[in-house]
Amino acid sequence: MFDLITLGEILLRFSTEKNQSFLNASSMDLFVGGAELNVASIISQMSGKSACISELPSNAIGEMARRKVLEMKVDDEYILSDSHKDARLGLYYFESANSPRKPEVIYDRCNSSFRKLDIDKLPQDIWYNTRCFHTSGINLALGKDVREFTVECIKRFKKAGATISFDVNFRGNLWTGEEARKSIEKILPYVDIFFCSEDTARYTFNKTGNGEEIARSFALEYDLDYICQAKRTVHSARSHSFGSMIYDCKNDEFYKGMPYQNIDVLDRIGSGDAFVGGALYGLICENSMEKAVKYGNASAAIKSTIAGDISQFTRDEVCDLIASHEEGDHILVEVPKNTYAWVTLDEALGESLVYITGKIDYIVPLGEKKLPISPRAFEGKNHNIRVRYATDFEINAYQNLALNVNDQHENVNSFPHASANVETRGESVFAARNAIDGLTANSAHGIWPFSSWGINRDPKAVFHLDFGRKVKIDKLVIYLRADFPHDSWWNKLTVKFSDETTMDLNLEKTDQGQEFSIEEKTIEWLELCDLKKVEDDSPFPALTQLKVYGKNLC
Template identity: 35%
Template structure:
């Protein structure tokens, strides 16, 4: 069984019921989640030996996080205990044309104060096949930016496949701050999730002709990124069209060896919970790469995993490999040359 390591913050999420605003509600739903933790949960459901590296307070909330992870088969051997608080965030659910709103309450969290000396990289990466992290971790502190770079370098020295999701969040930091933190990491990345806006605003790539199709533009930006960072083998993203808060279309993109592979367009007409959809897609891409799936099948699997995530509450995707494959059988991929 392949060992997967992810590094990031897990938080307590509070969500309103549909049709209620935060200032009026008397009840909130609770879920645990975070980008890298969600990827770990998905990959555990896909049958991998996943380990989540983080720091949580040594109190009932920290113990609840540990229970949550273990309940999904994620190993918590590298979950550091300490600090004073678990980060949290609030979601005001969207309805119709009104979008969902997120409010973060994560400053001074246990994870944001994690130091590299609290982690034993030799032990953490021993026998690992893949390491995944996202830009959200970089946004939380200067120390975490140093730690993430150190972890990626260490993983590459050990011959471990590395994965990075830009996951830019404007509420956490500026584009300039993100660009300065992300660029030094990319020479150590094998698999990268990013899109057109990331290429323009975070990597400083000159905009191409806006009259081109979105597929042609994406190929242009991915080609430019590979010129800058030839070590990046795979790039992925999704095209999402928001019709309403409860109705979206979703299509997966995979760029490999100069070609763009796409899934079918999923029409998700009754969204239960959109949060975590991108993490489910990322986990699907990683599964396809780890299993050496043909590119068309890989991107169809990833998009199907994301579409399925939209049908369940909470941050985590709870579907097995067989369930995603069964769903994806009716979702053949196509290649755009």
């Protein structure tokens, strides 16, 4: 018995070479693929057993495609042969592009052999020969005959007891969102595992709300077991982040894996199918929603770095990537208590002169927690970690005392340390630590290098900076976030010092650092409070950086 049988058209893809358009291309790369074949190949390469229902022409082109199927360890038992003289394989042409141009796909798949599929030509034991059957909305979009064939397959596999998996896989150049909705809603009562991204759900099914709300709304309408949502963030044509969420409808449980950030994309085609294949392997072969998310995300990330439609990797590669992506790595720094030291935990972060009162337990940030730091940090196999004692000259020099590139929420022994009573939505890109990381880029908001301290619209927000020892200060420099008009700004705030004095500051709307000389004072901490926002349309004031100049006293 197979773990998975898929139904889908096998295609030839012609791709322009890098940075070439259709108009100036003199040659093209050739690949075999097809969404459902791509999914089946993941199952087989992950050590599962898969087959594909399709039809190929009985000629050299069809034989070439069939050999590729077998090369991917996908069984061809249910791939029919078309011996008609007009038999042909469906084609599509792909033109990659860098911003601001967009990639383009042109289909040439009309009258292909796949469209001649006859359900009576399939062996009748097929319906009982798989644990799961998978297909996609692409088949429903290919016309009446293919749509009816697909629906009949779904019904027969369901009746035979197979789990039914369906990926919306919406293609705007095949049909409209409304056409897709009408067709897909007819087969959803038969579906057990449903793949549909947030964006597709909004466009095709007119859903509203966040990902969890959308998933629950589908579960209320249909008797689904799992709803799988892939989420791709496109930073540029060559840089994507990929994550996902799976909803267990029966137990009302969500599982979200850490996304893979800033993937160096070589070829994005097939990465969504790789996610589906990895997720199905986890659900069908290992009965684990957690593993489904991990396998799906890792498979999509790896596929993005491989040319062609079909993923070519081993289960060990996927597991190795997952292991390297797991949370749990710590960097421990142990020096004598009350020591000044220069600490570099990664070259991409830089170094800081910090005051250490005990063991530093630095949690290597991954996933969402890594967004406010350089994407180059903690990547690759070689890492340069340095800790050295500071000299007396370095300790006693006049300097910015509010700089700690390695500050974290969990930090209790390395100073300076920033904290706050509120941070926007609890997201790392709006954490207090961002205001002492040394980065003053403030013309945007969000991920590195534009992270900031956000107050979640709370007028009672307080920013606390702890030096961990006595310091003598005489100047503050404040950088407000200046992503105008998205951002608002504070025109007044109060600085409260540990010596029980306060200072009121008047601020301006600017992207420059605003300097404030203060009467020299000895303190151990300070706070920014009583933040007064100007009257404007934006509810989003934020602090990009705080610098505090002075000298150490011990």
